[in-house]
Amino acid sequence: xxxxxxxxxxxxxxxxxxxxxxxxxxxxxxxxxxxxxxxxxxxxxxxxxxxxxxxxxxxxxxxxxxxxxxxxxxxxxxxxxxxxxxxxxxxxxxxxxxxxxxxxxxxxxxxxxxxxxxxxxxxxxxxxxxxxxxxxxxxxxxxxxxxxxxxxxxxxxxxxxxxxxxxxxxxxxxxxxxxxxxxxxxxxxxxxxxxxxxxxxxxxxxxxxxxxxxxxxxxxxxxxxxxxxxxxxxxxxxxxxxxxxxxxxxxxxxxxxxxxxxxxxxxxxxxxxxxxxxxxxxxxxxxxx
Amino acid sequence: xxxxxxxxxxxxxxxxxxxxxxxxxxxxxxxxxxxxxxxxxxxxxxxxxxxxxxxxxxxxxxxxxxxxxxxxxxxxxxxxxxxxxxxxxxxxxxxxxxxxxxxxxxxxxxxxxxxxxxxxxxxxxxxxxxxxxxxxxxxxxxxxxxxxxxxxxxxxxxxxxxxxxxxxx
Numbered sequence: 001x002x003x004x005x006x007x008x009x010x011x012x013x014x015x016x017x018x019x020x021x022x023x024x025x026x027x028x029x030x031x032x033x034x035x036x037x038x039x040x041x042x043x044x045x046x047x048x049x050x051x052x053x054x055x056x057x058x059x060x061x062x063x064x065x066x067x068x069x070x071x072x073x074x075x076x077x078x079x080x081x082x083x084x085x086x087x088x089x090x091x092x093x094x095x096x097x098x099x100x101x102x103x104x105x106x107x108x109x110x111x112x113x114x115x116x117x118x119x120x121x122x123x124x125x126x127x128x129x130x131x132x133x134x135x136x137x138x139x140x141x142x143x144x145x146x147x148x149x150x151x152x153x154x155x156x157x158x159x160x161x162x163x164x165x166x167x168x169x170x171x172x173x174x175x176x177x178x179x180x181x182x183x184x185x186x187x188x189x190x191x192x193x194x195x196x197x198x199x200x201x202x203x204x205x206x207x208x209x210x211x212x213x214x215x216x217x218x219x220x221x222x223x224x225x226x227x228x229x230x231x232x233x234x235x236x237x238x239x240x241x242x243x244x245x246x247x248x249x250x251x252x253x254x255x256x257x258x259x260x261x262x263x264x265x266x267x268x269x270x271x272x273x274x275x276x277x278x279x280x281x282x283x284x285x286x287x288x289x
Numbered sequence: 290x291x292x293x294x295x296x297x298x299x300x301x302x303x304x305x306x307x308x309x310x311x312x313x314x315x316x317x318x319x320x321x322x323x324x325x326x327x328x329x330x331x332x333x334x335x336x337x338x339x340x341x342x343x344x345x346x347x348x349x350x351x352x353x354x355x356x357x358x359x360x361x362x363x364x365x366x367x368x369x370x371x372x373x374x375x376x377x378x379x380x381x382x383x384x385x386x387x388x389x390x391x392x393x394x395x396x397x398x399x400x401x402x403x404x405x406x407x408x409x410x411x412x413x414x415x416x417x418x419x420x421x422x423x424x425x426x427x428x429x430x431x432x433x434x435x436x437x438x439x440x441x442x443x444x445x446x447x448x449x450x451x452x453x454x455x456x457x458x
Binding site: 212 | 383398399400401402403404406408409410411412413414415416428429430431432433434435436438439441442
């Protein structure tokens with residue numbers, strides 16, 4: 001039977017505790033850092049050669065869907081009642097929202113070095129040392145809202161701009177495409193600076209610290225953020241009906257700039273033995289409350 | 290490809306990555322002396338052009354003209370930044386920026402629109418390599434140093450070294 005992913009803002013104290021305990025156990029077992037390494041390994045940019053799977057590509061959504069399922073499996077091996085909650089950042093928008101409490105994800109980083117000092121993932125607690133990070137501090141960092149030059153989280157209307165696009169993705173299937181649900185949700189756009197940071201990308205910036213880098217998985221909020229991104233894919237499918245399918249359906253041809261650089265609907269999505277087509281319908285695995 | 294010091298940059302255009310690095314109008318070729326002045330990695334310098342738009346003012350700049358360069362060296366917010374363009378050794382290999390912050394390597398990537406991003410500031414791109422490095426430094430806390438992981442390109446589907454092209458399941 002399908003399990004339920006809940007809004008993080010609605011979890012009971014017990015649900016919060018069990019989610020946190022499962023995460024700490026997955027970390028203690030050494031499994032968590034494999035997720036960090038994998039995300040790091042699969043970040044390839046679209047101005048470089050080679051296959052892109054996790055970012056700047058149509059498979060941004062199925063790649064992260066499968067990535068979350070793998071983490072969820074690891075959590076559920078520890079505690080079968082646990083699922084990944086989602087962070088509705090259109091609603092829980094402040095540094096004092098239900099996420100950033102000492103019994104859940106902990107608070108903001110301190111001003112001096114952005115080190116998270118409260119909650120179960122604070123370095124001082126001894127259970128969450130960053131093994132694979134972009135810096136050598138070993139502690140989790142955040143800069144919620146970016147103190148030095150504040151920015152806001154994306155709004156419902158920002159999200160709506162992505163959701164209303166009936167096309168999943170379009171050529172050239174990268175970070176420069178201005179059409180399509182996928183890139184509007186992933187959040188790459190033209191121009192530079194704050195206005196160009198949209199939806200998914202903008203949330204990484206708002207959290208700051210570890211979430212800015214290729215090892216963003218080190219902050220547990222990564223999973224809650226991506227569960228909400230995943231929920232948008234489901235919502236988009238529901239809104240646009242049965243024709244709203246993953247694109248491209250077929251691989252780009254030999255003469256195409258994107259030849260062998262993206263994953264088409266029925267191609268295997270590395271590193272897994274699964275296709276985007278097989279990841280489009282998750283109804284039998286989980287649903288969102 | 291190693292271009293002898295003082296020679297014309299023959300073949301340099303071939304090594305310019307696709308898409309070419311963005312630049313201001315009227316970018317000009319410079320000889321390798323600029324790169325040599327930067328000091329680091331002189332042995333692999335070549336005069337491939339990469340442009341810098343209006344670098345932010347910073348203390349102790351050693352490259353004051355700084356609008357077009359194949360290398361840079363700066364102090365920014367107390368951090369020593371060095372960068373040098375390393376061309377691909379074959380036509381099948383892209384060139385890349387070799388960048389260090391306080392001596393620690395920082396991996397830079399190109400975006401298809403010509404922008405640049407680093408492993409430290411990974412969800413946002415910047416008009417020039419130098420600005421991408423500044424953005425990375427902006428994220429560092431006082432005394433915080435880059436780790437070994439910050440120098441690593443994504444291994445899967447990424448193509449900096451031989452044998453990594455077209456990685457595909």
